[in-house]
Structure formats: structure tokens, C-alpha cells
Amino acid sequence: MTTTLDSGSVGIVTPRTVRFDQPLLLACGRELPDVELVYETYGELNPQRSNAILICHALSGHHHAAGYHHEDERKPGWWDECIGPGKPIDTRRFFVVSLNNIGGCHGSTGPTSINPETGKPWGPDFPPLRARDWVHSQARLADYLGIDCWAAVIGGSLGGMQAMRWSLEYPDRLKHCVVIAAAMKLSAQNLAFNELARQAIFSDPVFDDGNYIYRDEIPARGLALARMVGHVTYLSDEAMANKFGRELRAGSLEMGNEDDIEFQVQSYLRYQGSQFSSQFDANTYVLMTRALDYFDLAREYDNDPVKAFSHARCSFLVISFSTDWRFSPTRSQEIVDALIAADRPVTYAEIEADEGHDAFLMPIPRYLRTFSAYMQRVGGDD
Amino acid sequence: MRLDLTHIQRWIEPGSRVLDLGCGSGEFLETLQRERSVRGTGIEIDEDNINAAIARGLNIIEQNMDGGLANFRDQSFDTVVMAHALQAVHYPDKVLEEMLRIGRQCIVTFPNFGHWRCRLYLGTRGRMPVSKFMPHSWYDTPNIHFCTVRDFEALCSERNIRILARDFVGNTDREPLLATTWPNLFATTAIYHITR
Numbered sequence: 001m002t003t004t005l006d007s008g009s010v011g012i013v014t015p016r017t018v019r020f021d022q023p024l025l026l027a028c029g030r031e032l033p034d035v036e037l038v039y040e041t042y043g044e045l046n047p048q049r050s051n052a053i054l055i056c057h058a059l060s061g062h063h064h065a066a067g068y069h070h071e072d073e074r075k076p077g078w079w080d081e082c083i084g085p086g087k088p089i090d091t092r093r094f095f096v097v098s099l100n101n102i103g104g105c106h107g108s109t110g111p112t113s114i115n116p117e118t119g120k121p122w123g124p125d126f127p128p129l130r131a132r133d134w135v136h137s138q139a140r141l142a143d144y145l146g147i148d149c150w151a152a153v154i155g156g157s158l159g160g161m162q163a164m165r166w167s168l169e170y171p172d173r174l175k176h177c178v179v180i181a182a183a184m185k186l187s188a189q190n191l192a193f194n195e196l197a198r199q200a201i202f203s204d205p206v207f208d209d210g211n212y213i214y215r216d217e218i219p220a221r222g223l224a225l226a227r228m229v230g231h232v233t234y235l236s237d238e239a240m241a242n243k244f245g246r247e248l249r250a251g252s253l254e255m256g257n258e259d260d261i262e263f264q265v266q267s268y269l270r271y272q273g274s275q276f277s278s279q280f281d282a283n284t285y286v287l288m289t290r291a292l293d294y295f296d297l298a299r300e301y302d303n304d305p306v307k308a309f310s311h312a313r314c315s316f317l318v319i320s321f322s323t324d325w326r327f328s329p330t331r332s333q334e335i336v337d338a339l340i341a342a343d344r345p346v347t348y349a350e351i352e353a354d355e356g357h358d359a360f361l362m363p364i365p366r367y368l369r370t371f372s373a374y375m376q377r378v379g380g381d382d
Numbered sequence: 383m384r385l386d387l388t389h390i391q392r393w394i395e396p397g398s399r400v401l402d403l404g405c406g407s408g409e410f411l412e413t414l415q416r417e418r419s420v421r422g423t424g425i426e427i428d429e430d431n432i433n434a435a436i437a438r439g440l441n442i443i444e445q446n447m448d449g450g451l452a453n454f455r456d457q458s459f460d461t462v463v464m465a466h467a468l469q470a471v472h473y474p475d476k477v478l479e480e481m482l483r484i485g486r487q488c489i490v491t492f493p494n495f496g497h498w499r500c501r502l503y504l505g506t507r508g509r510m511p512v513s514k515f516m517p518h519s520w521y522d523t524p525n526i527h528f529c530t531v532r533d534f535e536a537l538c539s540e541r542n543i544r545i546l547a548r549d550f551v552g553n554t555d556r557e558p559l560l561a562t563t564w565p566n567l568f569a570t571t572a573i574y575h576i577t578r
Contacts, residue, residue: 340453
């Protein structure tokens, strides 16, 4: 299938890798002896180097945010709805940088990389990460690309948390911070869902405390189940009703079905789970969910988000979605309230959408209009 | 720009922090930012208005005033403005109290239901007035809490709200003198600068 090169696509893109030999000191006190980051860029950096945008990915994301790696690639990058010519993050105006975070499993240094001290993959010994570790490694990438100050740092979900962390860690290195479907910290309910996902992985005997990596096996069942739990929380009741309802795959409601898969929604979840388990590393999933769990924007600012945001120097756009129950509009309003109290410039929109948390990836007309309208002010002389 | 909004500007300190409740497409806030260098925030619920205000480069918060304004801190703004929205909120008195809590000063404008045309319409036809300025029928109007100039002043006196200044806009160019002399009869729009 050749789906590339429509006018709204960035077209064929090629990931690049950069290696930093200097050790990276992590929040946990340990050091990564060297760091490799895989990234993609879309659009052109202007001579003033003032039009660069950093995309921060979410829990299971990676560097491939837009365009296609080759003409036959089935699906474009994960945020192709928002990145490209004429899209909210318009690559005719912006130079967009998207990377795979450290700890990931798509090419950047992570549990599947070789630990130079042992000559074997890091696996479960990979140091625990915090969002600020990602931000610090992203700042290295900015240095390498010659970007002193991002026109905007943008992210959805866990990506939005990194964007907020940027505004506090490097207040002079970004002009705008776009935080979509995020929160300043996880609720107990959120922690519980992440724990379910991890327990699903741990309960797979193949996982073996993460040592599967040394045996060329993958805990596919556990990882698939973890993804299924996650996936349910990313959708809304409305979205699932619209997509699947109570439809059977075969058989009848009277007789049931001899097949192991009865309802359409089961089939969908199993497909999502098995797809994911073949593409994602279980140690990375555990690592990423823990980083998400421990994210707490204001903890070191006396648990006062107003005090935290008083360190920020940029303007903010915050967006939430009406049926997102993983990071509900209330969580976004808390961000907005703290920003107003800290007298930081902020714009907030709550988008009516049926798609739940996943809405941030979807082409919802009002979402794209609002996002585009805000991006008009980004990259100017402000 | 609407006439009542040009009247308001002179009451707003250059460089101050302004909250505009029901800011519409942000025309007024944009003018204030341009001409008085205020740091402005607007609150709005209509999505087309919100997008228009974002496109103007303004800081806009999507929020329904009827859900309260508790998220804004005491005395955190120099001026809180509400133009032609008082009559459309569920609890005008509570919104006024909240405005006075959030802002050191407040500016409120509203259509005067005591205007002679309203009285004539109701008096002669016995039906709720419908006009160019109030185009809605009683059953589908967003304006659920109309009041007169005297009603508003009575509320201010009951609640110990201090009126710093008042201004009135008449129906036509011929009416400004009438509007300021007998506002309850001749003002179409009332403009109040208030504080606690």
C-alpha cells in the first residue's frame, strides 16, 4: 500500500542516532556511562534557530511521530494527525524534533541496550528513571542540534509531564509549553492501573524478574495483558460502545459461541495486546510505568504547584478531553489554576470528544483548530 | 468596539492584571493589551469565541462561570470585568461577590430592563419585550436575570458594594443626556465601576 506523500504528510523520514560519551547522572544517583538517542526531524531549522519544536512521547511512544519510514509502511508516525504541512505543528514553519526517550526500546539507550560494564543487555538492571532524566537527555540533544531555546516543547499524557518538567528545569530554554491530556501527578486510581499492568507482566513465568532478555524469549502473554488493561483505560465507555457495542464476532446471543473469542471487543483487545507484545520490551514497560507513577511536578517545591510554576518563564497551552478518565479535565484544570495563581500566561481548552484519553492522538476537528490557532503565536519574536 | 467597552477603558490602570469574564472573541482584551499594556486573561465557554480569542494571541480559559470561580485566588487581579454577562448567569449576586473577592476593582455592564421601550412594550402589549437589542423569546433567551439600573443599585447597597463610578449609554446619539439624567428610563446599557 502506498499511502505516503499526500500533501499533509512530511513524507519519508529517516531516523538518526546520536551518541553522547559523557556519562548522564540520573535522578536516582546512578550514572548511565554513555547515552544513545534515536530521533527524527521534520521541517527546516531557520537561520535564527528559533523555530524548533520538541515532541515528548508518552508511555509506549517513540521517535517515529510523523511521516513514513518507507513507502510501504502501513501506518504513519504516531502523531501524524498533528505534525505535517498545514497541521497544528506545521512543518512548513517549524523544525520538529522527536526522539525515543532513554529507557525506551526503539533504539535509544534502554533495557535492551548493551551495558558496557557487563557486555550483556541491561535488562532488569537498567537504572530507574524519572521524567527529569528524559528532560536532561533531551537538553543534550538540543545542545547537539544547536538549539538554545525551543519555540515550544509539546507532549500528550506522559509527554505533557515532560513538557511541564522542561518549564521548571530549563525555564530559559523554551518559549511555549503545550500540555495535552496530562496531570501534575497520578491519582491512586492511576497508580492502581499501572500496578495491574506490571502485575500482569510479573505473573508471566517467562518474565522471570526481567531475565527473559538473556534467553531470547519474551513474556508475550503478560505484556499483552498489561497492554489490554492499559488500553481499556485509554478509551472511554462511549468510544467502546461506538466502536464495538455488544456485537458478537460469530454465533448468536442465545447459543453463545464455540469460539474462544465471543464479542468484538475481545477480539480488538487481544489484537492490540498481541501486536504490542511483539513490538515492545517488557522491562521497558515496567520502567516507564514506574517513571509515570513517580512523576510529581511539585514535590520538591513544598508540594505547592503554584510555587513550582513560579519558576517557569514560558507561556502554556493546556488541553483536556471531556471523556478522558485516565487524565481527566479536572487534572488539567489543576494545572491551569496553579498557572493562573503563579501569574503565568495560560490558555486552556476542554475538548468535547468521545475518544477518552486516546483523543489526543485523534483528528478531532475542534482539537486541531484550537491547537493550530495557538501554534500561530509560537515561533514569532515573543 | 461596542460603546460600553470604550467607556470602560479609562478605569483600567495601564500595566495592570485584568480578568475578563465572558470575554467573547476577546476584542476588548486585545484592545486593553494593545492600548493599556494589561496582562489579560479571559474566560469564555463558546468554542468559536475561544478559538477566535486564541487566534488573537490572548490567554483564554475555557470555564463556565456558573460552575463557580473558586479557582481564582482572593485579590489576584487588579480589575475583573464582566460585560453584558450578568443577566445570563445563574446567580448574578454570587458572581458579583466572587468578582469582588478576586479583583481589587470590578467593572460590570448590563442591559437596563427599565428602559422606556421595554416598559412601553410590556405595558402596551403585555408581552416580554423583543427587540434588536434583545432578540430572544422568553423561552429561549440566555438572559435569565434581567434587571434595571435601580435594581442593581439596590443590590449594591444591600451587599455593601461601593460604587466608584457609573456611566450610562442611551439608545441613540440624541439620548446621552437623558440617559445620564434619568438612567433607569433612558439608559440602554449601564456601566458600573465597583469595589468593596
